[in-house]
Amino acid sequence: MEIDIIREIKKISLNNKHRFYFIAKYIIDHITEIPKITITDLAKVTFSSPSTINRFTKSLDLSGYKELVHIIKYFNYTLVDSDKLAKQDSESNILYQRYHDVLNSIQDTFNLFVAQEDLATQVVSKLRNAKRINIFAVGGTYNLARDFQEKLLRMGFNAVSSNNFHDGYFLVKQTNKDTVNMFISYSGETKDLIKLASICKENNSQVVTISKKSNNTLGRLADFKLEISSNDPIVRIVSLTNRLALIFCLDMILYKLLFTDFEHYKDLLQKTALNKF
Template sequence: MTDIELKIREYLSDLTSAEQRAAKYLSSNFESALKMSVDDLAYNSKVSKATWIRFSKSLGYEGIKDLKKAMITNLQNAVNESQAKNESEFPELKNNNTIKNVVARITENSITAIRDTALLVDEQVVENAAKEIAKARSIRIFGVAASGVVAKDLAQKLTRIGKCVVYFEDFHENLLSTSCIQADDVAVFISCSGRTKEIVELLHIVKQRGAKIVAITKFGKNDLTEIADFKLIMSSPENEKRIGATSSRMAQLIVVDILYSTILKNDVQNVTKHLNDSYVISRHFKDLTN
């Protein structure tokens, strides 16, 4: 039983009759309800949208969106707890995994990560983070291991549109670079767990330097969500003990693309010039090597 279902059972008698109908519908349709809009929830449960909002607040959430964020976390925790019972084994390595099963599992996990991340996107936070990056003196990007691959992708994208970007793969180089960070810089930290030792160490230094901090991390309480000024939340159905980052990397890349596209839409004239210039240069090089 998830935390939300426990809350429903605990608070049920204190809810209005209409809220109780919403509660019973949610309990019976937990996973499918996650994919529904508030209009769909109201129609299918035969209670009003206002009732669903009141019901969400009665459970301690700010509204439907906040409730859905908690639902995603609840479902992920349930999966992780189930996998943890057999933590000595990696389910991906079972001998009965045919290529067909591998394709289906990877596809489903990636789709789930993308869909759930889309539900967690806070449009205003993305907009504010994009504006902060656009006006920054420089953008410092931090990510290690699999998150480093995503950090490098963001660095390449921002460089292409003329931003002053600093990104290092080596921790010691990152450590040295923090000494140059100023209050008019923006630091982007990418970490699925939000608790990676190297990232947390750099995070505290950057915070002391006064730069604005953008975090790309999973939903929940961690060092990044506690400290960052702008929290871009991603979802991942992966267990902590895994064969490698797969769906979590996909979710991070989706957030990067959303952030990058928002920066582009806010400054079309300037970014178009930079994009055209980068295309001409790269096209010329390709022509020379053909």
């Protein structure tokens, strides 16, 4: 994600022994000017060369200087936007800030999903071949799990959802290699879900997790770990951006599933559409 790249550059700029120290420090000190200068210009002011700049971008897992400029433009836009919002009254500030939080979260989750597309394809293949799909979540996130389950049911899958540890325990004790168990938790640290996922592993049953991009406990138990944006505000009064990121990720899985046999699933969805009363 963009902010992670900026953080890494900042980290390098604070280490005067790092081989890219001068480049990183110049970028951080002149971050609003970088999109206006060429790679040759940056090489001159940092007493390096274009090839060294390219090596610096490669060390950040970027394709080159153009991608670095794109990330800095995005970062600068966010900064300017935040400055404007700070000048507005508190209610408007909150509304607009939440709006941009949501946009950034969806964009970051989309980027992550594209980066994990091969993994998502494997998950879809496992879902298609599963004899049963168990979906676990707790709290408000369970509403997303329930919605996902209902869509799978409409597409002809044997899917069950649970937000209760005892019911979940009964389900996971009956799992086997033909069962796919999906655990949805933004933090990846929900204790009851960790216990249930551990039992699945004991039964050699497949575990799919969807959680924020972090080294979390649920993810370490997963056979397939899908990640969403962790671009949530420091103070979360209402869990909005993370829920929307989870919905977006689940919908992307459904779309990939739908297009594995579009005509078949389209026919099932039409047959199971509720009539208007």
